[in-house]
Amino acid sequence: MVFQNEYGQSLGKPAEGWVTRSLPEKVTLKGNYCIVCPLSVDHAEDLYHDWLSIDDERDWTYLSDSKPGSKELCYQYLGHLCSDKNRLYFSVKDASDGSVKGLFCVNEVEPDNGIFALSEINWSPVMKRTRLSTESLFLVISYFMDTLQYRRCEWRTNCLNAPAISAAERIGFRKEGILRDRKITKGYSEDVAVFSITASDWPEVSAVLKAWLRKENFDERGRQIQKIADFRS
Template sequence: MGAVARSPGHPVVRSKGKVPVVSSNEFGQPVGDPVPDWTPRPLPSATRLPGHWCALERLDSSRHVQDLYDAYAQAPDGRNWTYLGVGPFLSASAYREWAEQAAQSEDPRHYAVIEQSTNKAVGTLSLMRHDPNNGVIEVGWVNYSPALQRTPASTEAQYLLMHHVFEDLGYRRYEWKCDSLNEPSRRAAERLGFTYEGTFRQAVVTKGRNRDTAWYSILDSEWPELRTRFDAWLSASNFTSDHRQIQSLSSV
């Protein structure tokens, strides 16, 4: 799609090749592009999403909790929980109590990240704020243990959810939101191909603190190019025997 030209009082004109396309209604007002044959999308229902470096499994308190607690306990401090609405958890029983409730939730729908080499759960993430009528969904509750951080599996876990949302479910928009002060989360969103859209000031109160929320998104029209980049980066040929990347995701 070409550039968008705007002028006061005139409809939006999008240049497609050499023939301008005007999106306007019978009153001459600018309107959004048609979405022909749109139907509501299905809700996420996958219980397992397999990959090369990892797999995503629907969070199961009986199978995943001890692995997850042990993995999170390897962190030197509780900073990974600062921007989440829960934690840090000081005991396995406290974490289990939260995880049992989270495992029953449909929205957010929590997944455990299972490392292929060990078959252990080493992190979690979720699909949330499901809006099937408009084809919009968000990834959230991302918490990676030290064993998962900066590994090929950490990126593949995000890819597996994106692939499921766009390819299997046919959603139009995939969102990432985070505390505007959470620089690691913002860098991760940009590295993964999300576009920054702005910051909602005083959006929520969490853990007794104000949170301004930074919004990011990927659109279905952007997904094919991103998928090609992910497929190339995640290929085994892009990593050395000790799992060091040869090309960075941004350079693929």
């Protein structure tokens, strides 16, 4: 539906009752399988071993940073991330043993518009394609959408990053388009794909993810019984 002002100009739908939202806090979010908590320098102890389990940098190709080459550099790297005043970095712990399996960032937070973005998603090899990865993102999106009442979550990635695009679409993000020549990363120009979940999308996306994440949907080895797509209408 198109709305018009007193001059006959077309406008978007009214944002009735809208007020500036609160800034996010460094919260700890607990799920069935993982715990999302503020990134700490001492998380380098776990992450270093997982990152070094692969002896090349293929998992870092589309990230802004390069893999630390030693434990000391890993501690320095996490210290640098923790000191960033413009971004919130979170770690993902395995709820079964408390070990840190990955990290990600929340940035581009706009309380006036109710917008936030996920970025720099960096899962260790053992966390990829597991319920921990899905639940961790569900928890943080739910924190913003349900607790803080934000209205838009963005996910931007290199348009050639097929695994990230597949993950975004699997969770329920909708592709909006391509920002051509948007970034230069490690000497290469990037076309950036933009995905989003809005407040109007979230109730359905949330219901699907909650259904998929039920303990009954996984066998004794943690393998899914039904896919996320099976829960979509």
